Amino acid sequence: MATAAVPASVNIPGVAGVSLAGLMFQPAGEPQTAIVLHGATGVPRDYYARFAAWVAEARQAAVLIYDYRDCGHSAQVPVKQARATMADWAVRDQAAALELLHQRFPELPLEVIGHSLGGLGLPFHDRGDRVVRMVAVASGPAHWSRHPLGFVPKALAFWYLAGPLLTSLLGYMPGWVLGQGAHLPAGAYWEWRRWCITPGFYRRDWGRRLPQPDLSRMKGRLRLVAIADDPMLPPPVVRDLAGFYPAAQVENHLIEPAAAGVASIGHLRVFSERCRAVWPVLAGL
Template identity: 55%
Template sequence: MAKLQPVQFSSAPGVILNGSLFLPEGPPRRTIALNGATGVPHGYYARFAAWLCEREQAVVMTYDYRDFGDSAGGSLRSSRATMAQWGAGDQSAAADFLLETYPELPFWVIGHSLGGLFVPFYAQAEKVQRVIAVASGPAHWTRHPLKFLPTVLFFWWIAGPLSTVLLGYTPGRRLGLGFDLPKGVFWQWRRWCLSMGFYRADWGGVLPQPRFEAVRCPVTLVSVSDDVMLPPKAVAQLQNFYPHAAVDHRTITPKSIGARQIGHIRVFSERNAAAWPAILAVG
């Protein structure tokens, strides 16, 4: 059984992130950073992380991005966090922590949605030995199913901007996003999702220049057939962000795991645990 241990690490001067380490009973074979989706606290992944720890005999780390969840430090209205800081900053810091704490072990990244987008921005990207990106890709409103378009356009153009301006943060709980978000995260997320280039416009500015050539490990893209937020065709676009890697794309269907539905978030819920081996499978 996995042993649970609280963990803290620094992402930037004055920025401390909190999370959990799942430690196997015997000597670990590898380390895995489990990067969460936007608005999803790290505790949501605990069951999957414990299963992953036992299955892979791995040290697995979950954590919350700055000014969110267990890493929240003050008023959400005063937060200056951005999505670029969550991805290029906090995810890279999580990788650094595991690589420096366990330098002798192979290092993997498993990212959910936002968590699978930023490996080329990591300071030590060349040390990542496998990437598994689940329901992750450059979202754009044209890549959603037609039935979901009214919802997504209402969110990006009316509900999201109006509530964020009025409240000083994005009320994710009320808008069905999970948890509340810093306003800077919302505005940058909106900018990227309304641009066909996604975050390319910010390279070399608020985002550092990506080092595509550093990521040459196997990359597995996992899509979910009934995911309306990141449907398979959007996930497929992520292969363009890993041009030097060997990329495998597979799709999990509800029928394949005996479920009625899975969706964007619940692929990591315990009720859909039958999907977990498919996430790890080597194509």
């Protein structure tokens, strides 16, 4: 069995003086590729650490994981004072992480693994044209009407009842509502809400709150990975992400819980140790 990669702490210079706390995993030998893992909304980087260590050896890769601004190890103020938005995370922070990886390994192919929010930002990134492959996991243009019927009441409550009420009262979205324990800055919740209750998702913000993306930038391989029992980003929504990468070479993968040897996976659990059997699909193998 290969020795697990040991991570080194990395400081990622961000926009406007923001610093992101990263971990870099290196394989035992010389890396053959460089991979950045962009996490899902509100999911701490440490959740992805075991997967990243495994990928470093399985792919002979340098693998970077990190926390978005105002989250986890990158948080510099209490969440109630945080001003981060989804645009900060998807556009600015993801681009900063990709840029650092390029600068550290300028001669290596660049790859991206994006979980949920992590698969949405590449059309905005200057280095997007250097990415030879992206694996987008449970990522796509969400809308409340496209959830499975049984999940719609929960989604509507999150966007129209409990979510707005708690965020307004507390000044942030408490993590227990999301089921993962990480609080969200109010600005991130409100922007996320706007995207998910609007047809077209974040298209309405292009050229306004978001830069105008270059949809031709990503010409590499794009693997869209859907989870069969994911109620938040069901398979048809994941497949729709291809529309945001029209120049990419797209392949679709569907992961059934049985393939991971578990009864259920949902939106977040696929990177956990219990789903290790399907990690090769997430790693691009």
